[in-house]
Amino acid sequence: MNFVPDIQVLCCHYTSQQILAESKEDLRGDGLPENVTINRVACGGKIRETAILSALESGADGVCVVACDPDTCHNVLGSKRAAKRVAAVRKSLAEMDVEADRVGMFQVERGFHPEFVRAAVEMNEKIMGFGPSPFKNGGKK
Amino acid sequence: MIIAERKPVNEIVSMIRDAERILVLGCRGCVSVCSAGGRREVDILASLLRLGRMKEGGKKLKTIEATLVRQCDREYIEEMDQWDGEYDAVVSMACGVGVNFIANLRPNVRVYPAVNTTFYGASAEQGVWSEQCAGCGNCILHFTGGLCPVVRCAKSLMNGPCGGSQDGHCEINKDVSCIWQEIHDKLENLGRNEELDAIAPIRDWRAAGHGGPRKVVREDLTV
Ligand code: SF4
Numbered sequence: 496m497n498f499v500p501d502i503q504v505l506c507c508h509y510t511s512q513q514i515l516a517e518s519k520e521d522l523r524g525d526g527l528p529e530n531v532t533i534n535r536v537a538c539g540g541k542i543r544e545t546a547i548l549s550a551l552e553s554g555a556d557g558v559c560v561v562a563c564d565p566d567t568c569h570n571v572l573g574s575k576r577a578a579k580r581v582a583a584v585r586k587s588l589a590e591m592d593v594e595a596d597r598v599g600m601f602q603v604e605r606g607f608h609p610e611f612v613r614a615a616v617e618m619n620e621k622i623m624g625f626g627p628s629p630f631k632n633g634g635k636k
Numbered sequence: 637m638i639i640a641e642r643k644p645v646n647e648i649v650s651m652i653r654d655a656e657r658i659l660v661l662g663c664r665g666c667v668s669v670c671s672a673g674g675r676r677e678v679d680i681l682a683s684l685l686r687l688g689r690m691k692e693g694g695k696k697l698k699t700i701e702a703t704l705v706r707q708c709d710r711e712y713i714e715e716m717d718q719w720d721g722e723y724d725a726v727v728s729m730a731c732g733v734g735v736n737f738i739a740n741l742r743p744n745v746r747v748y749p750a751v752n753t754t755f756y757g758a759s760a761e762q763g764v765w766s767e768q769c770a771g772c773g774n775c776i777l778h779f780t781g782g783l784c785p786v787v788r789c790a791k792s793l794m795n796g797p798c799g800g801s802q803d804g805h806c807e808i809n810k811d812v813s814c815i816w817q818e819i820h821d822k823l824e825n826l827g828r829n830e831e832l833d834a835i836a837p838i839r840d841w842r843a844a845g846h847g848g849p850r851k852v853v854r855e856d857l858t859v
């Protein structure tokens with residue numbers, strides 16, 4: 496089966512500022528996989544558990560939260576809060592016998608940075624390994 | 637306040653396996669304060685339960701998300717009537733009191749607990765709660781410097797400490813303080829340690845619920 500995962504990136508405005516200034520073509524040129532969608536929010540601290548879960552409900556095979564390095568977070572605690580919420584969602588997934596790694600947290604330096612692209616690539620590869628989301632098609636892969 | 641913790645998601649998914657429409661009902665009392673069953677937790681659980689159903693396959697789970705001011709007073713339970721006929725089961729995120737109360741007052745409603753009600757506690761620091769009282773029905777804090785040996789001593793000793801008290805720690809676990817050491821220290825600080833010379837008599841535990849379910853009737857308030 497030719498599986499192309501739906502990867503949703505939820506990221507902080509400050510972390511992704513320069514990334515999003517790039518054109519789609521440039522981003523692809525930088526190595527961002529085409530099946531990765533970037534959703535920008537005002538701050539990592541704004542990302543609630545429900546936003547991550549709702550991405551999964553909408554059919555994402557993996558959700559990747561990207562926020563700034565915790566020590567240089569523009570909003571001081573935003574990235575740390577995002578990490579806590581990601582951890583809570585991962586725990587809930589594990590309770591449902593779903594791979595916790597379908598939701599990942601990445602803390603990278605602010606601005607355009609290869610790590611941002613690497614986070615998306617890493618997530619993409621991991622989800623390719625897992626296969627489609629167990630929440631789709633009644634869990635049948 | 638009453639401290640509670642959400643049950644593992646798979647347990648709740650299994651409780652509602654034959655329901656197609658559920659009312660996920662939070663409570664704006666204690667469980668909102670300890671972030672176990674308030675509005676935010678209701679939204680999270682509803683989403684998790686929908687995902688749980690999607691994983692199992694079968695008919696999509698419909699959810700109604702709501703919170704009541706409290707689930708331990710009749711007038712607020714009445715607000716549930718607005719959803720009559722719209723759900724097959726209620727998943728209550730209130731403490732066990734709320735679940736019992738809905739079960740008492742709504743004989744035809746299936747109600748399930750989404751949280752484990754753990755204890756009466758206080759917020760030791762953000763995100764950390766510790767047990768302080770067991771609702772034993774006959775408070776003795778006036779003898780113990782305000783510190784409760786019923787629930788904070790592993791053996792509920794009334795004349796402590798026991799021989800297992802070591803350097804301020806309880807013998808059950810080094811991370812647990814010996815509350816009897818704290819009681820002695822507290823009364824000594826207050827210059828009242830001679831109060832501990834009195835031997836506490838054998839306790840009658842009937843007031844603590846060992847004589848069956850308890851009830852408080854206030855004649856001055858009943859109508
Ligand atoms: S003595 Fe009883 S009522 Fe008083 S704090 Fe301890 S458990 Fe609660």
Ligand code: SF4
Nearest residue numbers: 789797798801806814
């Ligand atoms: S060590 Fe202290 S707290 Fe622990 S059981 Fe003995 S008296 Fe109670």
